[in-house]
Amino acid sequence: MRILASCRFPLLVSSLVTALMLATTLSATSAHAAPRANEFKLANGMQVVVIEDKRAPVVTHMVWYRVGAADEPRGESGIAHFLEHLMFKSTDKIAVGEFSKIVARLGGQDNAFTSQDTTAYFQRVAKDRLAKVMSMEADRMVNLRLTDNEVLTERNVILEERRSRVDNNPSAILSEQMDATLYYSHPYAIPVIGWEHEIARLDREDALNFYKHYYAPNNAILVVSGDVGVDEVRKLAEETYGKIPSNPEVGANRLRPVEPPQLAARELVLTDPRAGKASFHRYYLAPSYVKAQKGEAESLDVLVRILANGSTSRLYKSLVVDKKIASSAGGWYHGDGLDSGKVALYAIAADGSDLDQVEAEIDRVIADVAKNGVTEDELRRAKMGLTADYVYESDNQSNMARRYGWGLVVGQSIEDIEEWPAAIERVTAADVQKAAQKSLDIRQSVSGRLLPEADNDPGTSNKRASATASPRG
Structure with missing residues (x-):
């Protein structure tokens, strides 16, 4: 957090901030000592989770399917995301394009998303509309109708979405290429939206085959959060x-x-005249929460918080504040994958700096953490910040539905999800150092450079990419 106003009493303010963060941590620990969510199963195998929040007569209703882009048949990339779009077409009871309109007329909101590991659909409505949206969602779980014309029209929509979100965005192109290089054999290498040439071949039969196989109650998790009780949801779910x-x-x-x-x-270079300033990026293959050893993923969360989160992070202070070779620097840990996770770091070069300097300084900062560890003050602030984020997110029922749904769909338990703040609190400085030594190993990484380039020949492609693999470290 950046404090823009000047302060006459910095020590007093620092003490107050520390006290408030400590109070937040203690509050989080006590607030989650008892289970907040309840779960049960229907006779057909559908898992149901209820998170009660009585503050307002509103509910969030989500259905999570245990299928995502990484489950697609070979050569049909994008089919999971394509089907997500097609689910808003029609059934015997709902006319084409009417699903979202009905939700809107009920005063609610709806949407859906696809990731590598899941496809989820959600609505947020007044509690007395819950029965209606549950009936509609159950209907399209088994009664989806598709015509060839609808499928072809929506396929063009997906292709345009890919062009606008990926092909017209140099950073997105580089990220896609880096993922494709990071994984040797795992389908996480394939973009969720799909490769253009494979999307262009998807048809009605592909969509229906995928739908009929994966869209079933025993392959889904229902999460309802808000002003509801377990008995009420159980009755509606059974009906x-x-x-x-x-x-x-x-x-x-x-x-x-x-x-x-x-x-x-491995190393990648992408040149594109639309790129703006030169930037350096690195992805490390890392364990996810469900694949890591006990405490390992939490240590990675703390590590990346110290290393790359915000203007007080080591990378930002070193590259931007001290050496002034970058205009921005940061990173994140993606630990919610079913099969693996990823640590991502980046820096945008400052005017007059080159990416060799930037990369060398990033390597130096990482090496220092791996060799000398982190301070107790850094550890304390990182853990408090992570716990505070957890508490703030708990104030939103939609965030709660996503937290539980995402955790459960990749194999976590409710206990795992609710005990996360306590697990973060158990992380030690030695754990963080060990995580840096193990997961920030250059041999399991891809480094990417995005370089601006003048387009001097309108008859040639604006983009050039090259990749090399080098046995470093």
Whole structure:
């Protein structure tokens, strides 16, 4: 957090901030000592989670399917995301394009999203409209209707979405290429939206085959948060989703290729006249929460908070404040994947600086943490910041529905989700140093450079990419 106003009493303010953060941590620990969510299963295998929040007569209703882009048949990239779009077409009861209009007429909001590991659909409505949206969602779980014309029209929409979000964005192109290079065999290498040439071949049969196999109650998790009780949700769920038969051909076991050991660092360079300032990026393959050893993922969260989160992070202070070789620097840890996670770091070069300087300084900062560890003050502030984020997010029922849904769909338990603040609190400085030594290993990384380039020849492509693998470290 940046404090823009000047202060005459910095020590007093620092003490007050520390006290407030400590109070937040203690409040979080006590607030989550008892389970907040309740769960049960329907007879057809559908998992149901209820998170009660009586502050306002509003509910968030979400259905999470245990299927995402990483589960797609080979050569059909983008089919999970494509089907997500097609789910808003029609059923025997709902006319084409009417699903969202009905939700809007009920005074609610709805949307959906696809990731590598899940596809989720949600509505936020007044509590007395919950029965209606549950009935509608259950209906399209099994009664989706598609025509060839609808599919072809929506396919063009997806292709345009790819062009606008990826192909017209140099940073997105580089990120896509880096993911494709980071993974040797795992389908996380393939973009969620899909490769353009494969999207262009998707048809109605592909969509319906995918739908009929994966969209079943025993492959879904229902999460309802807000002004509801467990008994109320159970009754509504049995009356809607409970009537849908399970599909014995699909279940919780998801077999995917296992990533082999990575032995060589890889490097990418993308030049594009639309790039603006030169920037450096690095991805490290890292364990996710469900694949990591006990405490390892929490240590990575704390590590990245210290290393790359905000203007007080080590990277920002070193590259931007002290050496002034970058105009911005940061990073994040993506630990909510089913099969693996990723640590991402970046820096945008300042005027007059080159990326060799930037990369060398990033490597120096990482090496220092791996060799000398972090301070107790850094550790304390990082843990308090993470816990505070958790508490603030808990104030929003939609965030709560996402937190539980995402955790459960990749294999975490409610206990895992609710005990996260306590697990963060147990992280030690030695744990953080060990995480840096293990996961920030250059041999399991991809480094990318995005360079602006003048387009001197309108007859040639504006983009050039090259990649090399180098056995470093």
